[in-house]
Amino acid sequence: MDVTRRDFLQTGLTAGAVLGFGQPTLALAALAPAVEVGNPLEVYPGRDWEKVYRDQYKYDSSFTWVCSPNCTHECRLRAFVRNGVFLRSEQNYDSHKVGDIMGNKATPSWNPRGCLNGYTFQRRVYGPYRLRYPMIRKGWKQWADDGFPELTPETKTKYKFDARGQDELLRATWDEAYTYAAKGMMAIAKRYSGDEGKKRLLAQGYPEEMLTHWEGAGTRTFKCRGGMGLLGVIGKYGMYRFANTLALLDTHVRGVGPDKARGGRNWSNYTWHGDQAPGHPFVHGLQASDVDFNELRFAKLHIGMGKNLVENKRPDNHYFIELMERGAKIVCIVPEYSPPATKADYWIPVRPNSDTALLLGVSRILMDEKWYDAPYVKRFTDMPLLVRTDTLKRLRPEDIFPGYTQPDMSRGASMTRQGLTPEYRKKVGDFVVWDAKTNAPRAITRDDVGDRMTEKGIDPVLDGRFTVKTVDGKQVEVMPLFEAYKIHLKDYDLDTVHEITHAPKELIRRLAKDIATIKPVAIHIGEGINHWFHATLVNRANYLPLMLTGNVGEMGSGSHTWAGNYKAALFQGSEETGPGFKGWVAEDPFHPNLDPAADGKDIQTHAHSYDEEVAYWAHGDKPLIVNTPKYGRKVFTGTTHMPTPTKVMWFTNVNLINNAKWVYELIKNVNPNVELIMSTDIEMTASCEYADIVLAANS
Numbered sequence: 020m021d022v023t024r025r026d027f028l029q030t031g032l033t034a035g036a037v038l039g040f041g042q043p044t045l046a047l048a049a050l051a052p053a054v055e056v057g058n059p060l061e062v063y064p065g066r067d068w069e070k071v072y073r074d075q076y077k078y079d080s081s082f083t084w085v086c087s088p089n090c091t092h093e094c095r096l097r098a099f100v101r102n103g104v105f106l107r108s109e110q111n112y113d114s115h116k117v118g119d120i121m122g123n124k125a126t127p128s129w130n131p132r133g134c135l136n137g138y139t140f141q142r143r144v145y146g147p148y149r150l151r152y153p154m155i156r157k158g159w160k161q162w163a164d165d166g167f168p169e170l171t172p173e174t175k176t177k178y179k180f181d182a183r184g185q186d187e188l189l190r191a192t193w194d195e196a197y198t199y200a201a202k203g204m205m206a207i208a209k210r211y212s213g214d215e216g217k218k219r220l221l222a223q224g225y226p227e228e229m230l231t232h233w234e235g236a237g238t239r240t241f242k243c244r245g246g247m248g249l250l251g252v253i254g255k256y257g258m259y260r261f262a263n264t265l266a267l268l269d270t271h272v273r274g275v276g277p278d279k280a281r282g283g284r285n286w287s288n289y290t291w292h293g294d295q296a297p298g299h300p301f302v303h304g305l306q307a308s309d310v311d312f313n314e315l316r317f318a319k320l321h322i323g324m325g326k327n328l329v330e331n332k333r334p335d336n337h338y339f340i341e342l343m344e345r346g347a348k349i350v351c352i353v354p355e356y357s358p359p360a361t362k363a364d365y366w367i368p369v370r371p372n373s374d375t376a377l378l379l380g381v382s383r384i385l386m387d388e389k390w391y392d393a394p395y396v397k398r399f400t401d402m403p404l405l406v407r408t409d410t411l412k413r414l415r416p417e418d419i420f421p422g423y424t425q426p427d428m429s430r431g432a433s434m435t436r437q438g439l440t441p442e443y444r445k446k447v448g449d450f451v452v453w454d455a456k457t458n459a460p461r462a463i464t465r466d467d468v469g470d471r472m473t474e475k476g477i478d479p480v481l482d483g484r485f486t487v488k489t490v491d492g493k494q495v496e497v498m499p500l501f502e503a504y505k506i507h508l509k510d511y512d513l514d515t516v517h518e519i520t521h522a523p524k525e526l527i528r529r530l531a532k533d534i535a536t537i538k539p540v541a542i543h544i545g546e547g548i549n550h551w552f553h554a555t556l557v558n559r560a561n562y563l564p565l566m567l568t569g570n571v572g573e574m575g576s577g578s579h580t581w582a583g584n585y586k587a588a589l590f591q592g593s594e595e596t597g598p599g600f601k602g603w604v605a606e607d608p609f610h611p612n613l614d615p616a617a618d619g620k621d622i623q624t625h626a627h628s629y630d631e632e633v634a635y636w637a638h639g640d641k642p643l644i645v646n647t648p649k650y651g652r653k654v655f656t657g658t659t660h661m662p663t664p665t666k667v668m669w670f671t672n673v674n675l676i677n678n679a680k681w682v683y684e685l686i687k688n689v690n691p692n693v694e695l696i697m698s699t700d701i702e703m704t705a706s707c708e709y710a711d712i713v714l715a716a717n718s
């Protein structure tokens with residue numbers, strides 16, 4: 020039976036009435052059958068609904084922004100806005116257009132950039148945990164209103180210093196928050212200054228050594244931390260500027276002049292997180308060797324140690340894919356069969372924290388088999404430098420050449436390009452090698468590397484022991500460092516390395532052979548390795564096989580960690596630019612430059628604050644002092660690193676409670692002694708929950 024649309028509607032209306040639907044439209048909604056359509060590809064009635072889907076990506080405006088969390092990748096993304104709401108983000112795909120003032124541009128290989136965290140950042144901007152206004156802890160506010168009475172076990176309980184996190188956070192205006200914070204800081208600085216302050220601190224049980232850098236100033240009990248400050252120098256490193264500015268408060272409290280005024284203490288960043296490779300400065304003096312991953316794709320042998328380039332470093336792990344596409348060999352050294360291990364040419368399973376032995380074993384094979392690149396080792400490493408076997412110190416030209424004077428290096432690379440000052444040039448001194456051509460010792464300077472050494476006609480030996488006569492007439496045995504390494508590496512034969520690492524012997528040899536025969540070789544280590552006890556050893560051992568085979572200093576070679584650290588150089592001072600970011604964090608608060616058009620070089624700096632490692636707070640707010648059974652009380656923390664008691668903590672962009680190990684101890688026993696904790700953040704973190712004043716930051 021054919022039913023027309025009109026017939027159907029009439030029937031429907033009748034049925035609706037019979038069934039008692041009061042509203043004809045309801046009847047329609049309940050009973051309307053599907054519209055009969057011949058070929059839906061030719062024509063389809065009522066396609067307005069499709070617009071809803073088409074329009075879901077419609078936007079009114081867009082803008083670019085830089086995602087800047089602690090992943091440190093700083094991806095430039097594009098946000099799309101509709102009805103005033105930031106709806107979504109996507110990669111901007113314009114990294115290749117980014118350049119410096121000299122016109123140097125990044126390569127298109129930087130694209131694509133971004134990850135799902137960045138693309139969903141709007142959820143955090145509008146999310147339920149977003150901080151939108153300041154808050155003050157109820158108990159702390161009462162303590163302030165009561166005139167900041169001295170904290171005793173009773174008052175700590177009364178004002179809930181021992182129950183932060185269970186107390187209420189009260190909404191405050193910005194004026195209130197600032198005023199309460201300022202009053203609190205003034206009261207605390209006063210309480211812990213001078214002789215009275217000293218008596219209190221000692222009575223509270225802090226060891227006297229902790230007053231080393233206190234210097235009579237209550238402001239030195241203030242700890243400020245701008246979490247990962249290089250991700251936002253002005254805002255986050257503003258915390259350190261504040262620590263320095265506290266010198267003004269000190270002059271107010273103690274009545275001292277600018278020369279004696281002390282600021283707060285700057286809590287560290289990278290060392291607390293352990294991002295950096297602590298052994299790198301041992302090798303080359305750099306805080307950490309960090310290349311942009313753009314360089315990774317030039318490696319022909321890539322060795323990942325404790326590194327996960329599949330799941331981590333997300334905007335950069337396409338370079339890992341490019342390594343494969345370009346035919347590089349990939350070796351993965353990790354205890355578990357990890358995602359990058361599944362992509363590797365071979366995986367070397369090792370026991371955790373045994374990597375050092377593996378690298379020393381590989382180095383020994385390279386030396387035993389003479390698989391090293393002797394010309395490179397002679398010209399570019401310190402291995403030919405002679406060491407005295409009586410003192411195990413480097414032989415100095417002054418030791419053996421009467422009346423030796425240091426040659427002028429003022430026109431060499433060290434002083435003209437690397438910033439070596441005359442004072443340091445003197446300290447660094449010169450070195451001695453055993454010259455094969457003359458069969459005699461020859462003095463060399465820091466500049467005599469590579470072609471410079473060849474031009475001088477020096478051919479240093481690597482092996483052997485020699486005898487030199489010192490200026491005071493002694494016969495002293497000396498040997499090149501290379502020879503000393505041969506002795507040191509005797510302990511790392513294949514069987515022993517296998518026993519220590521559990522790595523298969525054939526893979527250890529295979530790795531040595533690959534390092535010897537493939538160029539360039541890069542070793543990339545994960546941050547986890549930098550957290551090992553004795554991490555300096557593995558960091559240093561990384562360089563040995565690379566130095567032996569000429570794999571430092573070429574594109575696609577070298578040993579690198581990843582801390583996003585390369586960006587730090589952007590803010591460093593120079594003769595041309597002035598003090599760099601020190602001009603921001605340590606501008607002299609007594610001589611601020613208020614000229615908005617001031618040249619960077621005109622900023623006067625003066626550090627009134629003093630650095631401190633956060634780890635001492637996490638260590639019960641005390642240094643490492645041990646009552647040893649044999650030697651009695653021993654202070655292991657050095658004078659320069661000595662912390663002060665913590666009475667104020669103010670940190671931004673960091674969730675210290677979440678970062679800390681043994682957090683129960685901190686919440687239960689350490690923080691109740693801290694009289695003001697301030698957390699500045701974009702979200703309600705655990706650290707905000709356990710703070711006295713919470714300040715909402717922009718995202």
Ligand code: SF4
Pocket residue numbers: 086087088090091092093094132133134135136137138333334
């Ligand atoms: S990798 Fe992701 S989280 Fe990190 S900066 Fe880029 S988009 Fe943001």
